[in-house]
Amino acid sequence: MNAQHPQHTTAEEAETVTEFAVAASARAVEVGAALLLALLVCPPLLILVVVVVVPLVALAILVSLVVAVFAAPYLLVRHLRGHRDAHAHLLTQRLRHAAHAVLDLLPHRIVADARRHTRAS
Numbered sequence: 001m002n003a004q005h006p007q008h009t010t011a012e013e014a015e016t017v018t019e020f021a022v023a024a025s026a027r028a029v030e031v032g033a034a035l036l037l038a039l040l041v042c043p044p045l046l047i048l049v050v051v052v053v054v055p056l057v058a059l060a061i062l063v064s065l066v067v068a069v070f071a072a073p074y075l076l077v078r079h080l081r082g083h084r085d086a087h088a089h090l091l092t093q094r095l096r097h098a099a100h101a102v103l104d105l106l107p108h109r110i111v112a113d114a115r116r117h118t119r120a121s
Contacts, residue, residue: 039046103109 039049
């Protein structure tokens with residue numbers, strides 16, 4: 001029963017987010033329709049949008065593309081190095097442990113440990 005509770009919580013959260021997205025989309029359509037009506041009624045507003053807003057949107061898109069081009073290789077290398085380093089460290093620890101186990105099984109070490117235990121007894 002407890003294992004299903006997080007799934008229900010996730011489904012409820014997804015439903016809430018979906019309802020919010022639908023409501024926000026409906027509001028955006030209303031605002032867009034009102035803006036279109038205002039632009040049809042008031043041509044100077046259209047000129048203002050073309051002269052001010054369109055270049056700002058184009059500049060924002062250009063800047064975001066440049067940032068994405070420079071950030072993508074950095075994030076990719078960082079992700080791959082971090083992923084490999086974690087596995088390499090774990091592999092190194094396991095190999096070191098295995099090497100010590102093999103060295104402890106060498107005959108001269110077994111004899112030395114047996115002599116130490118017989119003297120201590």
